[in-house]
Amino acid sequence: MTATTGPDSPLTAEQLSATTLLRFATAGSVDDGKSTLVGRLLHDSKSVLTDQLEAVERASLGRGQDAPDLALLTDGLRAEREQGITIDVAYRYFATARRRFILADTPGHVEYTRNMVTGASTAELAVVLVDARNGVIEQTRRHAAVAALLRVPHVVLAVNKMDLVDYAEPVFAAIAEEFTSYAASLGVPEITAIPISALAGDNVVEPSAHMDWYGGPTVLEHLETVPVSHDLTGCPARFPVQYVIRPQTAEHPDYRGYAGQIVSGLLRVGDEVTVLPSGRTTTISGLDALGQAVDTAWAPQSVTVLLTDDVDVSRGDMIAPTATAPALTQDIRATVCHLHERPLRVGERVLLKHTTRTVKAIVKELPYRIDLSAGLAHENAPAEFAANDIGAVVLRTAEPLPVDAYADSRLTGSFLLIDPADGTTLTAGMAGEPFAAHKEHLDQAADSAAEDEGWDF
Structure with missing residues (x-):
């Protein structure tokens, strides 16, 4: 059996299993x-199937373009193709x-910042594009801040359209210096700047x-070689329980196991x-993985404890080493x-989903809102x-x-x-305040939440 990533580059299942995985946005x-x-990355790495490329060529001709518009390989929604913009997060696998790669192509518009948060939430690397003619702009700083907020460990600055500035090194150097200084001040641990022309395929x-x-x-070379640690x-072991297994059969009359995925650390038989x-408190008497008893299990294995x-x-319970x-x-x-069109306000009654547990909660305070367009300025106590x-x-x-600090565990x-009324996801949260050092002194006056039976806690 082979897994084909392009017409000229089939990879066997064994080769795929031997390669590491990088999630990037x-x-x-x-x-x-x-x-x-x-699109250029997928095309030049031979990760596009023939029928996909033919569909892009037909669509490009229909729009009066002489050459295939490689952007159509990712802009899959009709509204995206018609407007020539990216609206939703598009995931590509190659x-x-x-x-191996899982790519999350996220929108660039300010009103789709929430989509970038979604796409980058599991990413180990973020590629931030800058037009060489415009340099670092407000949206560039916004994307750097979101990458820092989500603790993305590697950021690539791709200075695009170098062909339109005559491939001038001083232009690239100035943009790279400005972005690197800003991103480093936010706590981004590693920044790599690469001059490219996506249209022409340079780098x-x-x-x-x-x-x-x-x-x-080049961009692909960096993606292939950047250190990724899974x-x-x-880390301290964490095992959120997903399901309780009690077969209650004649063969296993007293069996009681707790199934789930180890999200961090490792568990051993005999651990308190x-x-x-x-x-x-108790001790682990056994671990089952794929139907076999094992002495040790580690993240991200799915096991029964x-x-x-x-x-x-x-x-919803969590099992963790006592120490x-x-x-x-x-x-x-x-x-x-905040992800939803409906605003989030003080006194709001919500459900909070943490790992496999969902509990009632009340919004007690909105201490400040971050203005990413103004260098992380804080607006205190927004409505x-x-x-x-x-x-x-x-x-x-x-x-x-x-709840662990997000800085310790994503x-x-x-x-x-x-x-709680209709199950709509309202807000994505990260425990802690990574940008707290940037904010001015805040008054910590508590806002009283509305009391209601079943919600007064």
């Missing part, structure tokens, strides 16, 4: 050429002999013959663990991006958060939760706020 302002870059997959002054990697075993939020004592455990168990809290201070707004929120939950430090 792209972002750029309107008309910076982001979709063209993605592979080379060195690595996307093949090195450019027009920029001999540049000695760094080793979560060094604590079940949260009850706080009961057996416990020595008959402890009350249900879906490194997270603290429980009902008061959560977090940075959020509400509208769609795409990013800011701080204080929540009070009906039940205690084992999985157990994140949550969603949900409308």
Whole structure:
């Protein structure tokens, strides 16, 4: 069996399984050429099937274009094709002999900032495009801030349309210096700047013959070689319970197992663990993985955990080693991006979904909103958060939760706020305030939330 990534480059299943996986997101302002870059990357790496390319050629001819518009490889929605812009997050899957990729192509418009948050939330690398003629603009700073907020460990600055500035090195150097300085001030740990022309293919997959002054990697070469660590075993173990298994058969009359995915760390038979939020302690008597008993299991394996004592455990509980168990809290201070058109206000009653547990919560405070267009300026105590707004929120939950800081764990430090009436996702949250050092002193006057039976906690 072969997995074909392009007409000339079939990869066997064995080759695919041997390669590492990189999740990355792209972002750029309107008309910076982001979709063209993605299309060029897919085309030149032979990751486009023949029928896909033929469809793009037909669509391009229908729009009066002489050459295939590679941006159409990613702009899949009709509205996107008609307007020539990216609206929704488009996911693409491709592979080379060195690595497999999951690409999230995110919109560039300010009103679609929430879409970039969605696309970059699981990314290990973000490619931020800049038009060489315009340099670093407000939307560029916004994208850098979102990457920093989401703790994306690697950022690539792709200075596009170098062909329109005569491939001038000083133009690239000035843009790279400005962006690197800004992103580093936000805490982005690694920034790589690459001069490219997505339309002409310079430094996307093949090195450019027009920029001999540049000695760094092409975009694809960097994507293939950037260090990516999926080793979560060094982090404290966290095991959110998804399902309780009780077959109650003659063969297994007393079997009780707790199934789920280890999101970080490792578990061993004999470990002393604590079940949260009850706080009961016990030891791991067994681990089942793929139907086989094992002595050790680690993230991100899906396993069934057996416990020595008959402890009350249900879906939504978390099992963690007693020595490194997270603290429980009902008061959560977090940075959020509001996703819904309906505003978020103080006193709002919501459901908070954290790992496999969903509890009632009330919005107690909106301490400030971040103005990404003004260098992380803070607007204290806004009346509400509208769609795409990013800011701080204080929540009070009906039940205690084992929430880690997002800086420590992107999985157990994140949550969603949900409308209890219809199940609509309202807000994405990250426990902690990564930009707290940038804000001015805030008055911490508490706003009283509306009291209602079942919600007064």
